[in-house]
Amino acid sequence: MTTLHHEHPTHQHTHGGDCGHQAVSHGDHVDYAHDGHLHREHSGHWDECEPSGHTAHDGHAHAHGADCGHETVRHGDHVDYLHDGHRHAEHDGHYDDH
Secondary structure (H helix, E strand, O other), rough: OOOEEEEOOOOOOOOOOOOOEEEEOOOEEEEEEOOEEEEEEEEEEEEEEEOOOOOEEOOOOOOOOOOOOEEEEEEEEEEEEEOOEEEEEOOOOEEOOO
């Protein structure tokens, strides 16, 4: 899975353990869900961190929806749900990790 990092130049909020935004582990760094995107600190600025491709999340028994209690992140033409440290999206009868 390839990850694109696009600088978010007007991002003035500093994320961290007490910032109030959900942290999502992503490889060797932590992303923060904020304003419908995932952001990560990179070289003194904030990048939007969007992976490409989809990996099926086998054995995902929880059904996500408007009242499931998980934070949502807009992702292109659909909504991802932050759950168990991953972003999940329904796709062809299963959930994908994004």
